[in-house]
Amino acid sequence: MGDLLIGRLRALRPLSATVAIAVITAACGGGSTNSSGLAGSQVFKFPTYQSPGTWDPGVSTAEVDSEIQQNVFDNLWRFDDSLNIVPDIASAVPTQANGGISSDGLTYTVHLKSGVKFNNGDPMSSKDVLYSWNRAAALQGPYASNLSGIDGYDAVQRAAGSPPSNANGAGTVSFQQNIENRLAANDPKFQMKGLTAPDATSVQIKLAHPCGWCLTAWTLESTTGAIVNEKTVQTDPVNWWRKPVTPGQEGGMVGTGAFYLSSFTAKQSIAFKAVSNWWGSPKPTLTEVDIAIHDPSAIAGDVSAWEQGSFDLIGYGGNSSNLTYPLIQGIKNNARFSSQLLTQPKGRSTWVSFNVGYPTTGGPFLGESAAAKGLRMAFNLAVDKQGLVSTACHNVLCTAATGGLITKGLKGYLGDGNDPLAKYDPTQAKSLLQQYDPSGSLTSHLKYSYNAGGLNDSVAAYLQNEWQTNLGVKVQLDPSSDASQFINNRLAGKYVMSRDGWQFDYNHPQDWFDNLWGAVASAGGSNTSGFDDPTYDSVLKQADETPLDQALPMYKQLSQLLQQDVVYIPLYYSVANFAIHSYVKGAGSTTSFDHYWNEISIQSH
Amino acid sequence: MLTRGTLIYIGQRLLLICFTVLAVSFGVFYVVHLLPGNAFVSDRVHGRALQILLHQYGLDKPIPVQYWHFLQGAVHGDLGVSLYIRGLPITPLVLRELSVSAMLGGAALLVTIGLGITFGVLAAVRQNTWVDYLLTSIAVVGYSVPSFVIASLGILIFGLWLNNLTHGALYYPEPWTGTYGSLIELSLPAIALGFYASGQITRITRAAMLDVIQQDYIRTARAKGLQDRIVITRHALRNALVPVTSILGPTVISIITGSVVIENIFGIPGLGKEFVESIFQHDYNVTVGVFTIYALLIGFANLAVDLVYTVIDPRIRY
Numbered sequence: 001m002g003d004l005l006i007g008r009l010r011a012l013r014p015l016s017a018t019v020a021i022a023v024i025t026a027a028c029g030g031g032s033t034n035s036s037g038l039a040g041s042q043v044f045k046f047p048t049y050q051s052p053g054t055w056d057p058g059v060s061t062a063e064v065d066s067e068i069q070q071n072v073f074d075n076l077w078r079f080d081d082s083l084n085i086v087p088d089i090a091s092a093v094p095t096q097a098n099g100g101i102s103s104d105g106l107t108y109t110v111h112l113k114s115g116v117k118f119n120n121g122d123p124m125s126s127k128d129v130l131y132s133w134n135r136a137a138a139l140q141g142p143y144a145s146n147l148s149g150i151d152g153y154d155a156v157q158r159a160a161g162s163p164p165s166n167a168n169g170a171g172t173v174s175f176q177q178n179i180e181n182r183l184a185a186n187d188p189k190f191q192m193k194g195l196t197a198p199d200a201t202s203v204q205i206k207l208a209h210p211c212g213w214c215l216t217a218w219t220l221e222s223t224t225g226a227i228v229n230e231k232t233v234q235t236d237p238v239n240w241w242r243k244p245v246t247p248g249q250e251g252g253m254v255g256t257g258a259f260y261l262s263s264f265t266a267k268q269s270i271a272f273k274a275v276s277n278w279w280g281s282p283k284p285t286l287t288e289v290d291i292a293i294h295d296p297s298a299i300a301g302d303v304s305a306w307e308q309g310s311f312d313l314i315g316y317g318g319n320s321s322n323l324t325y326p327l328i329q330g331i332k333n334n335a336r337f338s339s340q341l342l343t344q345p346k347g348r349s350t351w352v353s354f355n356v357g358y359p360t361t362g363g364p365f366l367g368e369s370a371a372a373k374g375l376r377m378a379f380n381l382a383v384d385k386q387g388l389v390s391t392a393c394h395n396v397l398c399t400a401a402t403g404g405l406i407t408k409g410l411k412g413y414l415g416d417g418n419d420p421l422a423k424y425d426p427t428q429a430k431s432l433l434q435q436y437d438p439s440g441s442l443t444s445h446l447k448y449s450y451n452a453g454g455l456n457d458s459v460a461a462y463l464q465n466e467w468q469t470n471l472g473v474k475v476q477l478d479p480s481s482d483a484s485q486f487i488n489n490r491l492a493g494k495y496v497m498s499r500d501g502w503q504f505d506y507n508h509p510q511d512w513f514d515n516l517w518g519a520v521a522s523a524g525g526s527n528t529s530g531f532d533d534p535t536y537d538s539v540l541k542q543a544d545e546t547p548l549d550q551a552l553p554m555y556k557q558l559s560q561l562l563q564q565d566v567v568y569i570p571l572y573y574s575v576a577n578f579a580i581h582s583y584v585k586g587a588g589s590t591t592s593f594d595h596y597w598n599e600i601s602i603q604s605h
Numbered sequence: 606m607l608t609r610g611t612l613i614y615i616g617q618r619l620l621l622i623c624f625t626v627l628a629v630s631f632g633v634f635y636v637v638h639l640l641p642g643n644a645f646v647s648d649r650v651h652g653r654a655l656q657i658l659l660h661q662y663g664l665d666k667p668i669p670v671q672y673w674h675f676l677q678g679a680v681h682g683d684l685g686v687s688l689y690i691r692g693l694p695i696t697p698l699v700l701r702e703l704s705v706s707a708m709l710g711g712a713a714l715l716v717t718i719g720l721g722i723t724f725g726v727l728a729a730v731r732q733n734t735w736v737d738y739l740l741t742s743i744a745v746v747g748y749s750v751p752s753f754v755i756a757s758l759g760i761l762i763f764g765l766w767l768n769n770l771t772h773g774a775l776y777y778p779e780p781w782t783g784t785y786g787s788l789i790e791l792s793l794p795a796i797a798l799g800f801y802a803s804g805q806i807t808r809i810t811r812a813a814m815l816d817v818i819q820q821d822y823i824r825t826a827r828a829k830g831l832q833d834r835i836v837i838t839r840h841a842l843r844n845a846l847v848p849v850t851s852i853l854g855p856t857v858i859s860i861i862t863g864s865v866v867i868e869n870i871f872g873i874p875g876l877g878k879e880f881v882e883s884i885f886q887h888d889y890n891v892t893v894g895v896f897t898i899y900a901l902l903i904g905f906a907n908l909a910v911d912l913v914y915t916v917i918d919p920r921i922r923y
Binding site for chain 2: 051052053054059061062140141142143144162175238239242266267268294295297298482483484485486487488491501502503523524525526
């Protein structure tokens with residue numbers, strides 16, 4: 001009898017387990033579920049720590065903005081998770097093999113997918129590509145140069161002129177209104193000669209000169225390559241990007257992406273809704289994305305809120321560096337949440353720049369003399385890069401930069417341990433210092449300048465200690481509480497030795513070498529070290545004009561030139577951290593950008 | 606009923622307010638534009654792109670010219686546009702934030718006046734008893750401890766030590782949830798902001814009450830058999846409030862200026878928080894706009910207090 005009862009109870013185990021799971025699921029508040037395991041509510045919530053500067057692709061710059069914009073606007077192509085170029089609005093990635101690129105490499109023919117629509121319902125055609133790109137060239141925003149290879153780019157900028165000046169924004173209005181008026185009137189001065197539309201579904205792009213990086217730059221999401229809606233922009237040329245879209249009405253932040261802006265309260269909240277019957281794929285599962293705009297000081301409270309389920313994720317929207325080490329440790333040490341921490345290397349390098357080429361700034365590292373190079377090498381060899389990573393980054397927030405300044409996973413990376421400047425040799429460092437500054441007079445009043453905050457303070461303290469310990473040189477720390485002032489001075493080459501860094505825009509070495517060193521960077525006002533060299537400039541010009549697979553050895557040569565000249569001290573590659581609940585499927589990040597919202601769904605929980 | 610003299614007085618004060626606001630706004634405008642750095646510069650925005658933006662927003666013009674442009678807009682209620690959120694009109698933004706600050710300031714004023722007068726009256730009525738000593742001591746602590754210390758202590762006590770006991774009811778959890786009108790959430794910031802001034806009001810109310818309750822008419826009222834409660838509230842308190850009213854102006858000013866600190870400690874998105882943020886973000890137009898509104902508020906608060914005198918004490922005429 002007893003055995004029979006036990007046997008019956010055993011038989012009931014699967015049933016009781018099912019009931020228990022159902023009860024627990026209901027108690028956990030996952031809401032109603034459907035047969036596919038999705039939660040009843042598909043509202044995705046996360047905080048951001050910066051209000052948008054602008055979401056107008058023609059002039060936007062900030063990563064925090066582009067991570068959001070990418071869900072509203074599309075380019076002709078996009079990057080996949082491995083940063084390969086794949087079709088987006090275009091039907092294919094042009095190559096010489098598929099006839100998309102002419103044999104001389106100067107003409108690109110792009111065919112558009114059929115059925116692409118803006119999220120106000122307007123069909124999208126080749127005319128919209130011409131409008132968007134000509135508009136971006138005329139606006140002359142920070143990423144306008146991505147279009148600079150197209151024939152007629154300079155002429156459009158000249159025709160657009162400089163915006164008039166007015167403190168209350170009226171100048172901006174008239175400038176942008178003028179561009180819209182000219183574009184609406186098909187003024188040829190506002191149209192790049194090399195950009196034409198043979199028919200409604202084809203675009204032809206003629207380059208002024210060979211360009212190996214242009215296709216990659218046009219693919220950069222959320223900037224000048226993104227397609228905007230002329231009718232919408234013309235309703236309010238300056239502020240259209242921050243106006244919510246009201247179905248059935250013109251205006252607002254309209255793109256061809258899977259989401260549209262449904263509400264925006266400055267410095268408080270942003271909400272996006274999924275476009276019904278969106279043309280692309282995968283179709284969005286999320287119905288809404290709610291973003292709370294918080295003060296960075298609220299991050300600890302937000303992590304608590306995330307643990308309680310008020311947020312689905314922390315770190316999206318370019319905020320992956322806001323999770324500090326103590327917060328990361330807190331999540332790691334919590335058995336329930338430790339598996340929900342995502343660590344993702346980002347394409348961001350940090351190094352120390354020497355003043356190599358600005359005579360007015362001076363300092364012991366200036367120039368190409370053996371003494372200047374020797375001292376640069378001495379200060380480099382005195383820094384233990386692995387020690388820096390464990391001391392300042394706790395082996396969590398960064399990894400040692402041992403493969404050149406271009407980070408691991410990107411084209412142009414030299415390979416682990418292949419940057420000779422990553423070496424640590426205090427004995428040789430001391431010997432070089434004694435050789436080139438035996439009296440210590442040259443290095444007696446050195447300053448290391450940096451913008452305070454984040455990792456920079458602990459990194460600066462570490463460097464100071466390394467130079468003191470291994471060289472016996474007391475370097476004064478020169479923190480700047482105002483980042484914009486620091487950047488201004490650094491760009492102007494006003495520091496003898498300073499924190500420097502770069503986060504890649506697109507996966508092409510040109511993005512690094514054009515923007516940071518040599519004559520091109522000097523002309524653009526961004527050559528922080530002042531390093532320039534005729535060989536560097538000529539190799540760079542040749543590399544930039546060559547298809548990437550053939551250009552990679554040339555870019556490697558540029559890296560070697562920088563290393564031979566000891567232009568920098570490599571420090572670290574940044575690592576991003578995200579707290580993502582396990583029920584948020586598809587959320588994550590690549591080296592470059594956060595996963596698109598249409599790839600994300602909320603599972604029942 | 607406003608007399609001719611009062612109207613003239615109001616006119617003079619309004620002119621003075623205009624002049625003060627003009628002087629203050631120019632001073633702030635000049636100083637913030639001298640700060641190094643700007644709202645646009647970054648690793649990506651430099652060179653020509655930066656020059657275009659500076660020119661576009663008129664930041665490359667001489668400061669007096671920029672100020673003239675600001676004034677032209679300001680007289681029409683247009684404080685210009687944000688440089689940080691490009692093109693965002695500032696006036697609606699600061700008005701929204703003003704409503705948050707006004708709610709906090711109003712709650713703090715309630716704390717100040719409510720606590721101050723209650724404690725002052727009780728201390729006077731129970732002169733030289735333990736009640737008097739206790740309330741006077743609290744008042745001394747109140748005006749001796751800065752508001753940011755009280756705020757930090759409040760967070761420590763109610764947000765950390767007693768959080769389980771109060772279930773967060775008295776703790777204002779950052780960030781602001783936007784639940785306007787939820788006074789319980791505002792209680793801690795309001796106490797932190799208002800407690801300092803309440804100490805002064807306690808002290809002045811106590812002294813004024815002690816002076817008044819020794820007057821003959823109070824003795825007469827008591828001799829006529831009126832209840833002590835009625836004598837205090839109807840006869841003594843009104844006259845004792847005249848000196849209290851005289852410090853209401855400085856009290857309101859201390860609450861307005863104190864809100865800059867308290868809003869930042871508690872993360873309340875009011876004018877005070879905006880003021881500090883805009884300085885760090887080099888959002889000059891917002892800084893000047895907020896400061897101009899502060900100057901206006903303080904000017905009008907002082908004027909209002911001066912007019913309240915005439916209501917409380919009919920002997921006062923302008």
